[in-house]
Amino acid sequence: MTATITSPVSTNIASTDTGAMDSLRALLERAGLTEEAVCGRTGVASIYDFTSVRDGRAPAESRDALDVLIRLFLDGELLDRSVIRQHLPADAVRALESIGLLSGPSADASKQFATVLLYPTQGLWLISDLPRSAAGSPNPLPSDAVYPAITENTRDFITSLPRTRCERFLEMCGGTGIAALMAARTCGHAWTADVTERATRYARFNAELNGFTNVSAVQGDLYEPVRGLTFDRIVAHPPYIASPEQTMIYRDGGPDGEQFTRALLAGLPEFLEPGGRYYMTCVATDRTNAPIEQRVREMIGPANGEFDVVVAVRATRDPTEYFRLNTRAGVLSEKEADARIAAYQKVGAEKLVYVSLAVERHESPQAPLTARRSSGTTPLGESLDWQLDWVRLRESPGFAERLLESRVWCRDGARIRSDQRLTDGDWRVERVDLSVDAPFRTSVECSAETGAILTRCTAAIRVRQLARDLVASGLVGSEGAEEAVVSLVAFFVNAGCLETDLLPSPASIA
Numbered sequence: 468m469t470a471t472i473t474s475p476v477s478t479n480i481a482s483t484d485t486g487a488m489d490s491l492r493a494l495l496e497r498a499g500l501t502e503e504a505v506c507g508r509t510g511v512a513s514i515y516d517f518t519s520v521r522d523g524r525a526p527a528e529s530r531d532a533l534d535v536l537i538r539l540f541l542d543g544e545l546l547d548r549s550v551i552r553q554h555l556p557a558d559a560v561r562a563l564e565s566i567g568l569l570s571g572p573s574a575d576a577s578k579q580f581a582t583v584l585l586y587p588t589q590g591l592w593l594i595s596d597l598p599r600s601a602a603g604s605p606n607p608l609p610s611d612a613v614y615p616a617i618t619e620n621t622r623d624f625i626t627s628l629p630r631t632r633c634e635r636f637l638e639m640c641g642g643t644g645i646a647a648l649m650a651a652r653t654c655g656h657a658w659t660a661d662v663t664e665r666a667t668r669y670a671r672f673n674a675e676l677n678g679f680t681n682v683s684a685v686q687g688d689l690y691e692p693v694r695g696l697t698f699d700r701i702v703a704h705p706p707y708i709a710s711p712e713q714t715m716i717y718r719d720g721g722p723d724g725e726q727f728t729r730a731l732l733a734g735l736p737e738f739l740e741p742g743g744r745y746y747m748t749c750v751a752t753d754r755t756n757a758p759i760e761q762r763v764r765e766m767i768g769p770a771n772g773e774f775d776v777v778v779a780v781r782a783t784r785d786p787t788e789y790f791r792l793n794t795r796a797g798v799l800s801e802k803e804a805d806a807r808i809a810a811y812q813k814v815g816a817e818k819l820v821y822v823s824l825a826v827e828r829h830e831s832p833q834a835p836l837t838a839r840r841s842s843g844t845t846p847l848g849e850s851l852d853w854q855l856d857w858v859r860l861r862e863s864p865g866f867a868e869r870l871l872e873s874r875v876w877c878r879d880g881a882r883i884r885s886d887q888r889l890t891d892g893d894w895r896v897e898r899v900d901l902s903v904d905a906p907f908r909t910s911v912e913c914s915a916e917t918g919a920i921l922t923r924c925t926a927a928i929r930v931r932q933l934a935r936d937l938v939a940s941g942l943v944g945s946e947g948a949e950e951a952v953v954s955l956v957a958f959f960v961n962a963g964c965l966e967t968d969l970l971p972s973p974a975s976i977a
């Protein structure tokens with residue numbers, strides 16, 4: 468069954484017609500609708516920088532099928548039927564119409580517009596809802612509008628996810644289902660769950676368009692549609708904008724913006740398997756005497772001792788300043804901004820923090836880690852995994868002996884800055900600052916002696932040998948030398964200044 472639509476508000480993406488889906492796929496392939504091609508035609512470096520003609524890009528031409536697809540599905544233009552038919556094969560136009568991706572204004576039969584955005588990203592083709600200014604867009608947007616996957620926030624979300632295999636992957640608050648579809652390439656089965664029927668339908672369509680048979684798109688409030696199942700990886704990019712009412716379902720996260728963040732974390736003891744990991748990108752708050760990493764732990768609930776928590780901060784903002792900026796930009800009225808500022812003050816929110824975080828459920832009893840880091844130059848998914856892997860290694864039996872046998876070296880790009888004071892005619896090093904940009908942006912202050920250790924690790928050196936050298940040069944006392952050096956080396960590895968062959972570190976990106 469296929470359905471022809473008359474209004475994009477009621478877009479009825481019928482995905483059961485396999486013939487139409489095949490024609491659509493053939494059209495996108497033949498036209499070459501890839502991220503590189505769209506960027507090349509529109510002069511942007513990445514799909515995340517795409518600017519539509521409505522938003523100021525120079526008017527586009529219609530030389531071939533790719534131009535027409537860009538104008539319809541990315542620019543959201545109203546095009547002459549004749550132009551569409553000149554460049555797209557007849558069976559492809561029939562498929563677009565029968566699926567419901569192409570429609571026309573009832574007052575002018577000579578024109579047509581797309582009912583959704585359709586774009587290439589991360590090697591996938593995805594549909595989501597049109598922005599308000601597009602020709603086929605309802606105004607105002609429906610409250611269940613499906614969030615586009617080519618926003619900077621979604622990019623931050625997907626770069627904070629590992630690309631490694633897992634068996635049972637769950638994307639919560641899935642929207643287009645982008646994370647589930649990316650995971651489906653390597654994992655056993657991927658679920659994408661969303662509260663709206665519309666997002667569920669779009670995600671199902673996206674899975675079918677990209678030819679996945681191991682993806683389930685399920686609908687319901689939070690974990691409701693997957694009750695009874697457990698997962699070894701759960702990811703979420705929830706709504707997190709503070710708002711007293713939920714006007715836009717993809718955006719509004721309750722009075723303090725943390726309504727969904729709390730509920731998602733509270734569900735982990737039930738839905739995350741031992742050894743499994745949870746990844747989330749959101750805005751949350753540091754509160755009086757309660758930084759976000761500690762609050763994340765509390766949000767997991769009474770079982771939180773079974774979990775490690777690593778929070779990578781991408782940016783921080785003063786809440787009052789943020790809402791005042793929103794007022795100046797015309798996003799909120801003064802009254803709305805005042806209400807939001809008051810709501811934050813009431814709960815003692817001191818800073819808005821934009822974070823990507825990872826939580827691991829221990830496979831066997833282990834001291835829980837709570838860490839706060841700053842995002843660096845490596846993809847956060849790799850950095851977060853590295854941090855969790857390092858802690859698991861550090862807590863494992865026989866770690867000290869293994870570290871002594873391992874080789875360590877200074878991270879390429881590590882910086883050392885020292886303050887020296889002229890004392891009695893001699894320049895004495897008073898303090899040393901070490902800093903690196905990966906796997907997290909880190910700066911540590913240490914003594915001159917400690918800093919000198921790193922200068923001995925320019926080339927790979929066995930930790931046992933390092934301990935001997937340090938004793939010989941008088942930098943470390945002979946008693947308990949190996950123990951002291953193990954703990955120093957472990958500190959510098961954790962800081963990212965040293966790398967060890969026990970655990971590959973995410974590569975530095977210059």
Ligand SMILES: C[S@@+](CC[C@H](N)C(=O)[O-])C[C@H]1O[C@@H](n2cnc3c(N)ncnc32)[C@H](O)[C@@H]1O
Binds near residue numbers: 620
């Ligand atoms: C910011 S969008 C993220 C979409 C997609 N994961 C991405 O990164 O592009 C948030 C999504 O959460 C969904 N959502 C809102 N409330 C929800 C709830 N109670 N349960 C499940 N999903 C919900 C919205 O429908 C929306 O698709």
